[in-house]
Amino acid sequence: ATREAILEAAAGLLGSDGGAQTRMEDIAARAGVAVGTVYNYFEDRKALVSALLESRTRSLLDELDAGAAPARKSSAPGVGAPTPEVFHAELIHFVEALSRHVESNRFLFNVLQDEVGQRGLDAKAATRKQTFLDELLGRAEHLMEQGMKSKVLRKADPSLYAAILVGMMRGVA
16 A cells, blocks of 8 residues: 555656656655655665556556457357457547556656656666567457457458557557
């Protein structure tokens, strides 16, 4: 609970106008804990931002998985192809969930971009970014497979459809 309170306090402060100048002391005060407590959970600001990013990313992936549940049921062995309506509903859910995530976490992207500008992109951050993109593309590819099974999309490479969808979403973001 303390860790989550610290992360939420960090999100609130980093998302404000003065987020770039937010200090660990500010986060501790907002969370209602001593600054030493913050350092018990996070080595430094970079570690806190990484944990916040990981938490928000996991939340998005969980939401995407929840929205894909109807397609998983309809594509189970012995069950017919998913309906176009199920595919449309899941596609809308995917786009809306991703849009909400980007909008509510825009500050986090700005913080990360500032850190990359100051310190460069380290290997751990690059790997985390690629892993997230791979997971997002995997979920989009599964969605596109459902679109082809429901005959809403033409037979093609689902990874191509997924790359187009995710690429468009990244462009809009």
